[in-house]
Amino acid sequence: MSLAQTANDNVAPRPAGEAKPDAQQQPPPSTAAGVPMPPWKVALYMGASALLFLTQGLGMNLLTANIYQLQGSFSATTTEISWLSAAYMAPYASMSIALFKIRTQYGLRRFAELGIICFVAAALLNLFITDLHSAIVVRTLSGMAAAPLSTLGFLYMLEPFPPERKLSLGISLALMCTLFASPVARIVSPPLLHFGGYEALYMFEMGLALIAFPIIYLLPLTAPPRAIVIQRRDILSYLLLAASFGCLAVVLTLGRLYWWFEAPWIGVLLAVSVGTFALVLAMELPRTNPLIDFRWLFTGANMRMAGILLLFRFVSSEQSSTAANFYQQLGLLNDQTVTLYAIILLASVVGGLFCAFLMTTRYVETAHVLALALIAGGAFLDSQSTSLTRPPQMYLSQAMVAAGAAMFLPPVMANGFKAAMARGMQYIVNFLVIFVFTQSIGSLFASAMLGTFVTIREKFHSNVLVEHILLQNPIVAQRISQMSAAYGKVLGDKTLLNAEGLVLLSQQVSREAYILAYNDTFLVIGYASVLGLIVILLHQAWRRLPWPRISQPGAIPAQP
Numbered sequence: 001m002s003l004a005q006t007a008n009d010n011v012a013p014r015p016a017g018e019a020k021p022d023a024q025q026q027p028p029p030s031t032a033a034g035v036p037m038p039p040w041k042v043a044l045y046m047g048a049s050a051l052l053f054l055t056q057g058l059g060m061n062l063l064t065a066n067i068y069q070l071q072g073s074f075s076a077t078t079t080e081i082s083w084l085s086a087a088y089m090a091p092y093a094s095m096s097i098a099l100f101k102i103r104t105q106y107g108l109r110r111f112a113e114l115g116i117i118c119f120v121a122a123a124l125l126n127l128f129i130t131d132l133h134s135a136i137v138v139r140t141l142s143g144m145a146a147a148p149l150s151t152l153g154f155l156y157m158l159e160p161f162p163p164e165r166k167l168s169l170g171i172s173l174a175l176m177c178t179l180f181a182s183p184v185a186r187i188v189s190p191p192l193l194h195f196g197g198y199e200a201l202y203m204f205e206m207g208l209a210l211i212a213f214p215i216i217y218l219l220p221l222t223a224p225p226r227a228i229v230i231q232r233r234d235i236l237s238y239l240l241l242a243a244s245f246g247c248l249a250v251v252l253t254l255g256r257l258y259w260w261f262e263a264p265w266i267g268v269l270l271a272v273s274v275g276t277f278a279l280v281l282a283m284e285l286p287r288t289n290p291l292i293d294f295r296w297l298f299t300g301a302n303m304r305m306a307g308i309l310l311l312f313r314f315v316s317s318e319q320s321s322t323a324a325n326f327y328q329q330l331g332l333l334n335d336q337t338v339t340l341y342a343i344i345l346l347a348s349v350v351g352g353l354f355c356a357f358l359m360t361t362r363y364v365e366t367a368h369v370l371a372l373a374l375i376a377g378g379a380f381l382d383s384q385s386t387s388l389t390r391p392p393q394m395y396l397s398q399a400m401v402a403a404g405a406a407m408f409l410p411p412v413m414a415n416g417f418k419a420a421m422a423r424g425m426q427y428i429v430n431f432l433v434i435f436v437f438t439q440s441i442g443s444l445f446a447s448a449m450l451g452t453f454v455t456i457r458e459k460f461h462s463n464v465l466v467e468h469i470l471l472q473n474p475i476v477a478q479r480i481s482q483m484s485a486a487y488g489k490v491l492g493d494k495t496l497l498n499a500e501g502l503v504l505l506s507q508q509v510s511r512e513a514y515i516l517a518y519n520d521t522f523l524v525i526g527y528a529s530v531l532g533l534i535v536i537l538l539h540q541a542w543r544r545l546p547w548p549r550i551s552q553p554g555a556i557p558a559q560p
Helices: 002-011 041-065 076-106 108-128 134-159 163-177 179-212 232-258 264-284 300-329 338-359 366-382 390-425 425-467 475-487 492-545
Strands: none
Touching: 002 475, 041 108, 041 163, 041 179, 076 108, 076 134, 076 232, 076 425, 108 134, 108 179, 108 475, 134 163, 163 338, 163 390, 179 338, 232 264, 232 425, 300 366, 300 390, 300 425, 300 492, 338 366, 338 390, 366 390, 366 492, 390 425, 425 492, 475 492
């Protein structure tokens, strides 16, 4: 997702000192300045945006939603299949930073056409996958091709709105659309897998890409002035930054699966990530016109904003990763959670629309308070789960989390966006670094840390439960006898029969330990949401006090 790329396209003026645009190469704008679009055309642009977001998002979420079902298609373990996710995220984590300047220098029209063509080609390559190695290569190309599509999704949502509504109503609706892909992937996966397995999943993705293909030509976007903004040193700086973000994405995706201290290559990739980022710092700090202004980037206000965005990624992982893994641990398949994800999709729409309404009023700050309260409430409800919990018992809690997630991000993004645009195009790129790092890398970091926490807590609860399982205990002996009774007709050996009973009992103990571990994780997310809510309320109270404060010029406001 590359929100900051939309600013220069729709609302940001050309900063002083930029090269003059080549007017002869600009296509005519889609609508005359100041002339509102007719309602039917507004609906077309908004529908096109939703389709582009859905097409881009399904590329990753179809894989994540069916990672266990795809093991047979590739004859691979769960850990090996996870390389597909790592291959996708490695280039996607940084592509948006380069695409902003590429779009500015070479033109929006060319960028849009090339972006959709690359995505269609990447989707087509999925149909020629024969093994896991070829799938990894194709997923890497898909990750590179997906970044332009998310940019186009934002552009199409902002296009029909007047300038004063782009960073309120437009941005809220665009961010709402980014939440659709995950539940839709869970809803459509069961019939697609039954129809044709892995090929059906990505044939569906290619079909959506082909539907989106003519949109670029039939619904033009307003083209901003072009300018020469790419310098030679920018290329090397971006390549080093891409290597840093890519290595970090692989480490965070696979670290908890191979375990952090067990695989030596994890440490090597982490060292490469830190080293290449240090080189970027060494190259960019002395420059008068850097690709990334790290001095501005590390100001206090910007770091507070990054903290808010990281908090959002952490608490929103309650639904995107923790709850989804909890369902899998209970043995629930996608076809058993279709209704649940339909409710999540509906709640995301309701939350996004309500946030869009708040963005047009003076009560915009209320969105964060309501969002964190909803997520905390949902997480605390989920922390009471048991082995008998099924999707109907989680309809309310997951709807609360989905609505809260849809309401959290738009206000803080709009505030940061406005401040960056006031400083010029270069600072939009810097803002984009904050956004990409906190959303792409931050999402992977949250999933990795919560997954690691689940593993550690499972070992703890498993040890506690095992301490109370003694064969001398008549209740334990009776339970083993009951479980082994199913094998009594095929096993005559009493020793083997008891061994089967012990295996079944150990499986139950492991399942109960995992459920307790996930409950602990839900509690951690709930407490983090409450802590974030307290901090935000204190910060808002501080801002309202009539105390003299010195503001840093050009910094993104810390207002949540």
